[in-house]
Amino acid sequence: MRSFFVSKLLLGQIIATLVFIAPTQGLSQAPNPQASANSSSQAGDEQLKSLSLEQLGNIEVTTVSKEPEALWKTPAAIFVITQQDIQRSGVTTIPEALRLAPGVEVARISGDQWAIGIRGFGSRLSRSVLVLIDGRIVYSPLTAGVYWEVQDYILEDIDRIEVIRGPGGTIWGPNAVNGVINIITKSSKNTQGGLASAGAGNIEQGFGEVRYGGSYGQKLTYRIYGKAFARAPEFHPSNISPYDAWQGGQAGFRLDWTGGSRDSYTLSGDGYYQSFGESVGTSSYNPPANYTLNGQAPLSGGNILWHWQRKLSEQKDFQLNAYYDQTSRHELNFGDVRNTVNVDGQYRFPLPRQEITTGLGLYASHGDEEQIFTGLEFRPPQRTDQIYSAFLQDEIAVVPNRLSLFAGSKFLKTNYTGLLLEPSVRLLYTPTATQTWWAAFTQAVRTPADVERDFYLASLVGFSPTGLPFFARFNANTNFQSERLNGYEAGYRRLLGQKFYLDLAAFYNQYRNLLSEDITGPISLETDPAPPHLLLPAEFGNGLKATSSGGEVAGEYRPTDFWRLRAWYSFLELHVEKAPGSLDIGSAPQIQGSSPQNEVLLQTGFDLPRSITADFDARFVGTLGAIKIPSYWTGDVILGYNLTKQVRLTVVGQDLFQPRHYEFVYDPDGPVGIERSLFGKLTFRWE
């Protein structure tokens, strides 16, 4: 577990939205003359009491939130997407599961691409968000972003996804500027037995997965899994070929074992292969032309990860993580083959009235960039990106159990930077058992990526009157600096009675040195590469700055134990502008107008008899003015039913409000219509 703050949440099954199941007799407000009602709940009880110990261990239970204390004690805007949330939302991919968290923009670009951001700056590359899967960093130092299409797992085996809006504070790893997304899979101890599922629909052409979990003796448990899917393209106008078909498969394993009473170990690995449909642009000098390439790109990768945790005492523990990760992307306009190794350790120990957490990490990623067209090139074509990071955090109990102060800093150095400091100070105030206030100030840094320092991207603008080709080109900026953030945040959490939970967060962010598109000189004649051509030079500079402010309100209400209502609203006011003296050509409005100002999610779910579940979700995303995407409401319906004790049928309708709607524009061919979709799935479980 990388995250310091959320390590406290690891106790038991923590969920952000608190669920308290009121005992059945507590629900009755009006006098109840019907004796049968009371006896029905007693009958249920008598039934349980008549079971043997073994039979009791086979009853499936609805889990209740525990330890509200741990969530109260997190001085950050955190939202936990639980396994139950994932199941009941009918999503088939991790990016879609992220829609459940407030403050996260998830715009579907096409059938296989998403533009994701937290509190603004949503883009295909999801820059400035640190994403981890079981402690493995999945960001690419090539783009300082995340390729979401290859982040996949058997969704039933994900324990939870923790989404922290705002700078991660002293959670280490690069890019923790706008948020941190921590995907945590279940221990193999909790995925025992078999699971097989298959489904199909109009857009989800077919998908299936199998997982088997077992154990050896008392101390070792394991699981192995495989999954495959095929997805149809979304809507394109008739003159565009439907390029975003998508197929892939992934398989993996996980082993968990304990040594003595203090040590626990995990070994896991995954491998995947995808045929990824995309539309990309590129250009060449000879012949001088621009190209739009539509087709399937092979993407593959794998990883192996080892984790060791030793508990020295209740407040003292130590963990070590090591992993190797390989990815190959053979896109239509370039290739990237990357080998990454990472070792990191974390140590937590108490001092009088304090708890210190400290850690150290070494990360190295070697990339081989393959050039396919002369207009897109990385120079040098091979580079090893290194990140050295450390952090130190002190949690001080100023007034025990009431007021805590967290102070610390992250220390970061990459092959592109000197030593960078990312300090953070947070306060947590818990006046009563049912409410918490928190506030934080953090400085965060987004370090340069290969795409700013090594990258040459040319585009043919036209031809001069004399027939000379005229190109514009982003040249590598060997002086590209880190982007910086000063983040001010605060929040409040409240439990009202046992049925209503409210979570508020507000923020004010100041950014500087943001990526800008600068014209660096006049148009001149260039003879190399041949043929001679006119060139307008540009580069990625640090010429933009921005401020953003806003907040999120999230609430959950459980009027009865079979009915749940949830809603959240996010507000974002983003202003991006040129810094004084900047040579930017005017990219600020594009960035500013690519994030919605308002987002809403409404959910209601029912647990009916005979294991029937019904969920209805509706969401609203505001206008993206700069890319001319109108605001929209859409919704999903998810119905589940047990055909037999072991087989469950799920029917999911997604994006139902319109036959198609548009969420983002990224591909050179214009926006892709996201279609109404329907699919059914059968899940078979056995022990």
Added chain:
Amino acid sequence: MSLRRLTNRVCSRSIGARVLRLSVAAAWLLLTLPWFTICAAGQGPKASESEVEAVYVFKFSQFVNWPAQTAASSSLDICVLGDDPIAPFLDKTVHGENVNGRSVLSRHIVRVQDAQGCSILYISRSEASRLPQVLAAVKAWPLLTVSEIPDFVDKGGMIEFVLQSGRVRFEVNLAPASRAGLTFSSELLKVAVLVKGNEQQGSR
């Protein structure tokens, strides 16, 4: 027409007569739901975790042997230390029950000193930060300690509830139990998912 009369009219046609118990605030929202939801609402789909644990705790009293002097007392007290949703379920489960001629009673206690006469002590999650002190205070008394607190059996507890694949199971540590003079029936040990602290396994 009140909501209750309306639902009675509709639901009495279907299986049994059940009355929907709802707070007034939620009533108007439910009018938009299909009727089957309202009629079926009384049943509930699965057991809650706390309900199953309460039944387990009651059943443990039938599979544990206490030393002679405790076994002679007139009541078998199951005490809940701290705040936990298990408490009302435990009250309901043990109501009117007898085990080996002793009536089973459930009690809620706030201070660990009050656990002295208890036969079973359920330690709530709210006591997690004080666990070492609680276990130290009760270790001389012949009582069975049960909890959901993670790693309870590693810290000196006797029975720990664990969730596996959505089902409630338990782990047992025999060492503190034998120090307190308690023995477990083999039927209980057979069902436990983990048994620690017996001679073959060596040290903890």
